[in-house]
Amino acid sequence: LKKRESTPNIPPGPWKLPIIGNIHQVLASTPHQKLRDMAKIYGPLMHLQLGKMTTTIVSSPAYVKEIMKTHDVIFSSRPQSAVFDILYYESTGLASAPYGNYWRLLRKMCTIELFTQKRVNSFQQVRQEELVNLIKIIDSQKGSPVNLSQMVLSSIYSITSRVAFGKNYKGQEEFISLVKEEVEIAGRELYSSARWLQLVTGFRAKLERLHRQMDRILENIIIEHKEAKSRAKEVQSEQKDEDLVDILLKFQNINHGNKDICLTNDNIKAIIQDIFVGGGDTSAITIDWAMAEMVRDPRVMKKAQNEVRRVFNMTGNRVDETCINELKYLKSVVKETLRLHPPLPLVPRECRQACEIRGYHIPIKSSIVVNVWAIGRDPKFWSEAERFYPERFIDSSIDYKGANFEYIPFGTGRRMCPGITFGLINVEVALALLLYHFDWMLPNGMKNEDLDMTEQFGASVRRKDDLYLIPVTSSP
């Protein structure tokens, strides 16, 4: 009886097996959906044991507020992970670093240098060139089905690569194919969270091989950038436009204005991967889901197209980024896409200090997973929750800033996404161009409503099948 009294009150959860705990119950092709179904039974704060890892699943805005606002400092770390340790140089990227001084300095550097509005604007030319190139390639195949998913993904990676490495980086293709592999393998960690499983399944060996390949390329990129910099110094010529590696290299120099931080080569390599993995796939997937949803609902497609064409016909038939804020409906389409299809449906955090949340005990070093996907589809907070209906965001005060806990596609609190402006502008301009220049049809006489929207879980959640559409020229 005495023992029972002292047992902490952990959140409710399903029965567990010895050793593996609840791993078998979340082994589903779409764990975020499975977790939502389980939360319907056990409640919005649910306890699971994933191997050795005690995990709490959060599935309601009220608990998100408790955890990511009221107790934000306690839950501002990331759980330890083999992917973070091996691929991200012992968790020294911004997304993987434990909460503390090092993370705070990186975050500050990102907010004042890397991801500012001014910096994002400075890459307008790159975006324009790469996206116009995408339109030209699509135009050359008009009338026949194109694999829009892969084309968009390549364009987004090309933009990211030029922004990060500068124009003429020759190993771009090899690097991007490794990034894609990284995204794919990172998604499998949930299923092999126990160390013995990682060894038996060869998961760790794969991560280590990938890390060696990545490291070789990134080391070369850094060396090339340093050489270019010293050449420019020798001939006293103006340096070319700065890319993100140039900016990060400035933080290697102790004499740089910001003396707090002095990055090593490995730190820079981890941050570069954050930018590619955190920024590339997420933006491309959002464009893909938005196009798929609009194809399924021609009313929405037409309305968005009319708006884009009205605005850009006035700017001399070109998609001019400075008018992007006039596209109120398109922006609602993007918001609605991110509500139904957040690319990162499960946001991981770690509890740094044992605490109580509404009477439930959350142990130190345990994992917290916020089910952003389930919250965005909860009928308690959204009318016709499963319907794609962008109008719900017109004249609504809900934004991406993380203050509305029922809508958190970019997370919330201290660790919320620092790349929102970077990501959104790519998504909005790409969609505006695709809608401005083409009408879109499904191949093989497929009916709009028959387009399959099955999800595929990975580091981010995409549509299971690539989106094939027939572009029909509308505007030159």
Ligand code: HEM
């Ligand atoms: C549609 C696009 C994007 C979506 C939906 C998205 C979503 C997210 C989410 C949900 C988180 C976790 C937030 C949390 O823990 O509360 C995150 C973190 C992060 N994102 Fe994004 N993101 C996007 C684009 C980008 C871009 C373009 C970049 C960089 C260029 C980026 C870089 C990062 C980084 C570095 C973190 C980790 C921040 C930290 O732990 O301090 N993201 N993102």
